Amino acid sequence: METPTISQYELERGKPMPSKNHAKIQGLLSFVLIRDYNEKYDTLSEISVDLPTGGVVPDIALYPPTSYEAFNDEVEMTTPPLCAIEIISPSQPNQQFIKKAENYFKAGTRSCWVVDPVFRQIHVFDSPEHYQTFQAGQEDQLIDHVMDIRLSLQEIFK
DSSP: OOOOOOOHHHHHHSSOOOOHHHHHHHHHHHHHHHHHHTTTOEEEESOEEEETTEEEOOSEEEEOOOOOOTTSOOSEEOSOOSEEEEEOOTTOOHHHHHHHHHHHHHHTOSEEEEEETTTTEEEEEEETTEEEEEEBTTBSEEEETTTTEEEEHHHHOO
16 A cells, blocks of 8 residues: 655644645634624634644644734744644644644643534534534534634625
């Protein structure tokens, strides 16, 4: 059996290359979070984060608001995000996200979302062992009590 070739993208980020649905949902989530919560959080897409458990690149990370500093950029964040959002790509197993959520919480992240584009679901973790699932078509809104965020699922999965 032939070993699959790993792309440069996958080597650098430690995760599969995103699909069209992944990219669309990432864009819509970022847009809605920036539109509705820009005063409360900085919404950062594909930012490298150095956690004590290793480096990660969440699809979207929410941080406290900061000012734009043109001459003092950060290539890698050393502070864990308040909320990490990971979007499942077609080739990723669910168990991988359980481990990622554990590592985020160990580092001090307060909330972790796992977005499943296939089933139009978002799992909102408030601890490594506890989560709530929101599914488009069954619920109108995602509610993250920890982050005080409410989002329209129809707006994300359209």
